[in-house]
Amino acid sequence: xxxxxxxxxxxxxxxxxQLLPLVRNSLIAGAVLGVLGGLIGTFVMMRDLAFAVHxxxxxxxxxxxxxxxxxxxxVAGSLVGSVLAALVLGLMGIRARDRNSIIGVVMPFGxxxxxxxxxxxxxxxxxxxxxxxxxxxxxxxxxxxxxxGCAVVVIVALIAIWRPLTFASADADLAEARGVxxxxxxxxxxxxxxxxxxxxxxxxxxxxxxxxxxxxxxxALKVTSAPGLVVLLSVVFACxxxxxxxxxxxxxxxxxxxxxxxxxxxxxxxCRLVGSRRTARRSRRAVLSSGRVRAAGDGRQGA
Amino acid sequence: MTPTxxxxxxxxxxxxGRPAISLRGAALSxxxxxxxxxxxxxxxxxxxxxxxGPNGSGKTSFLKVLLGLQPLDxxxxxxxxxxxxxxxxxxxxxxxxxxxxxETPLRARDLVGLGIDGHRWGVRMRSRSHxxxxxGLLRDVGASSYADAxxxxxxxxxxxxxxxxxxxxxxxxxxxxxxxxxxxxxxxQQAVSSLINRQCHERHxxxxxxxxxxxxxxxxxxxxxxxxDGRFRVGSPxxxxxxxxxxxxxxxxxxxxxxxxxxxxVGLPDATTHHHEGV
Numbered sequence: 001x002x003x004x005x006x007x008x009x010x011x012x013x014x015x016x017x018q019l020l021p022l023v024r025n026s027l028i029a030g031a032v033l034g035v036l037g038g039l040i041g042t043f044v045m046m047r048d049l050a051f052a053v054h055x056x057x058x059x060x061x062x063x064x065x066x067x068x069x070x071x072x073x074x075v076a077g078s079l080v081g082s083v084l085a086a087l088v089l090g091l092m093g094i095r096a097r098d099r100n101s102i103i104g105v106v107m108p109f110g111x112x113x114x115x116x117x118x119x120x121x122x123x124x125x126x127x128x129x130x131x132x133x134x135x136x137x138x139x140x141x142x143x144x145x146x147x148x149g150c151a152v153v154v155i156v157a158l159i160a161i162w163r164p165l166t167f168a169s170a171d172a173d174l175a176e177a178r179g180v181x182x183x184x185x186x187x188x189x190x191x192x193x194x195x196x197x198x199x200x201x202x203x204x205x206x207x208x209x210x211x212x213x214x215x216x217x218x219x220a221l222k223v224t225s226a227p228g229l230v231v232l233l234s235v236v237f238a239c240x241x242x243x244x245x246x247x248x249x250x251x252x253x254x255x256x257x258x259x260x261x262x263x264x265x266x267x268x269x270x271c272r273l274v275g276s277r278r279t280a281r282r283s284r285r286a287v288l289s290s291g292r293v294r295a296a297g298d299g300r301q302g303a
Numbered sequence: 304m305t306p307t308x309x310x311x312x313x314x315x316x317x318x319x320g321r322p323a324i325s326l327r328g329a330a331l332s333x334x335x336x337x338x339x340x341x342x343x344x345x346x347x348x349x350x351x352x353x354x355x356g357p358n359g360s361g362k363t364s365f366l367k368v369l370l371g372l373q374p375l376d377x378x379x380x381x382x383x384x385x386x387x388x389x390x391x392x393x394x395x396x397x398x399x400x401x402x403x404x405x406e407t408p409l410r411a412r413d414l415v416g417l418g419i420d421g422h423r424w425g426v427r428m429r430s431r432s433h434x435x436x437x438x439g440l441l442r443d444v445g446a447s448s449y450a451d452a453x454x455x456x457x458x459x460x461x462x463x464x465x466x467x468x469x470x471x472x473x474x475x476x477x478x479x480x481x482x483x484x485x486x487x488x489x490x491x492q493q494a495v496s497s498l499i500n501r502q503c504h505e506r507h508x509x510x511x512x513x514x515x516x517x518x519x520x521x522x523x524x525x526x527x528x529x530x531x532d533g534r535f536r537v538g539s540p541x542x543x544x545x546x547x548x549x550x551x552x553x554x555x556x557x558x559x560x561x562x563x564x565x566x567x568x569v570g571l572p573d574a575t576t577h578h579h580e581g582v
Contacts, residue, residue, distance in 0.1 A: 042408060045408070046407065046408060159425065160425060161424065163421055163422075163424065163426060163427060164422055164423070164424065166409075166417065166421065167421030167422065170407060171398070171403075171417075173401075175417075175422070176389075177370050177372070177390065177394070177396040177398075177479075178396075178418075178421065178422045179422055180422050221406040224408075225406075225407070225408055225452075225453030225455070225456075226408075226410060226413075226451075227410075
């Protein structure tokens with residue numbers, strides 16, 4: 001395979017207009033999952049749950065593989081796996097350290113189980129690969145409705161708990177003193193996260209789910225701290241990655257996930273570059289003002 | 304710094320001199336170790352009440368009882384005449400200084416805003432009155448200059464001023480402070496403690512101030528609860544912070560020295576509790 005072949009595999013736009021209607025469902029699903037990923041990603045970053053997302057994804061993969069093996073609905077299997085994993089993490093790991101070690105223990109086990117189920121499965125090999133690297137290209141109406149239904153429920157629930165969840169994520173002690181049900185919210189959030197992971201796996205696969213749930217929010221946090229803008233940017237970045245990925249993948253012969261992850265990564269790089277200037281400016285200002293405070297303090301002591 | 308928010312001043316001593324905090328026969332223990340027992344205490348509105356003692360003497364647990372996060376083993380506790388309920392709106396709370404991660408998606412004003420309505424469900428709609436309230440609080444604590452700065456990039460002292468603003472947002476009847484000056488430099492210690500003092504003596508909130516270091520607040524304190532080894536003593540600083548009382552509490556010779564309006568305690572039995580040693 002020479003460079004020309006590779007390029008043709010990655011970017012071919014022959015018959016693009018005819019192909020586009022075929023991916024209508026995928027585009028809708030991708031856009032909605034982009035919104036979901038962007039919204040929940042901000043809380044994942046705030047609550048330091050990036051590793052948990054990865055762990056949940058592997059267990060979700062095991063659930064989906066089991067569903068594939070026994071001929072059940074793959075999305076449902078994926079949902080069961082990730083919600084169970086999320087609940088276990090929500091109930092057991094309060095501190096980030098404990099949580100990370102639990103994830104480190106459970107994740108390879110989930111991945112191993114998934115590989116076992118796939119090894120036993122005798123159907124199409126593309127289905128197997130799809131679980132790990134994404135399979136949205138062929139979303140039928142039934143799947144689309146299930147995806148959309150779940151995504152809307154999660155988005156509505158997130159908006160309903162938005163403020164107290166922000167409070168609890170920023171300062172759990174203070175929120176608890178103010179009567180915010182910190183523990184209940186944390187468990188509910190893990191369930192919502194579990195569902196989001198299971199849905200995202202349908203687009204980008206278990207291995208690449210971080211590109212949808214972490215990278216857009218992480219990129220947004222590099223350029224701003226205004227909460228509304230963080231959420232807006234994060235959603236825009238996630239949607240751009242997914243929808244853009246699907247549109248680009250349409251031309252080539254490879255799965256969509258490399259496109260999604262590459263766009264998402266490129267956005268992150270740009271944001272990081274922009275952000276490094278911003279923090280440099282801010283810390284220069286901080287140095288200046290602390291110098292002022294010190295000077296004022298010296299004056300007071302001398303008086 | 305004068306209060307600029309237009310909040311109606313409360314009449315001193317609230318409803319007919321009723322205590323803001325009242326404990327009767329209160330006791331708390333961890334396993335077989337008694338932190339304190341037979342504690343009878345009334346803290347009045349407008350009183351600055353300091354809780355002192357070595358590590359592990361039950362200072363923070365005392366605060367947790369008042370916050371409703373820790374039930375008493377026996378006795379009763381009321382705030383504003385009512386049994387303690389978790390998340391009461393009559394309470395303000397300033398926790399220990401703990402830094403926010405650099406990429407927290409909140410600006411200073413957002414953090415203060417959470418103190419006003421962070422417990423409510425849903426999303427806050429854009430509101431003029433909310434914005435004005437936040438601006439007023441930021442002005443009160445002298446944080447206007449960094450109102451739009453990311454909280455994660457602020458210094459510990461700046462963050463602690465915001466926590467004070469959060470706690471004062473509801474003009475609480477009772478203000479609970481858990482070592483709020485810890486790890487702050489001298490300037491910020493003075494700034495934060497004078498803010499708390501203003502809420503206490505001008506707006507007549509009862510302040511419970513847990514600390515291992517009385518000197519930064521020595522000018523404000525009305526009474527002291529000193530906890531040590533399962534026993535306690537309540538009284539004015541002049542009554543409690545003496546060689547006799549502390550030697551008796553610790554059951555070993557302790558010397559209290561006064562120097563330039565500051566208190567230095569020498570010879571504490573537990574070397575890990577270097578309190579009252581100046582900053």
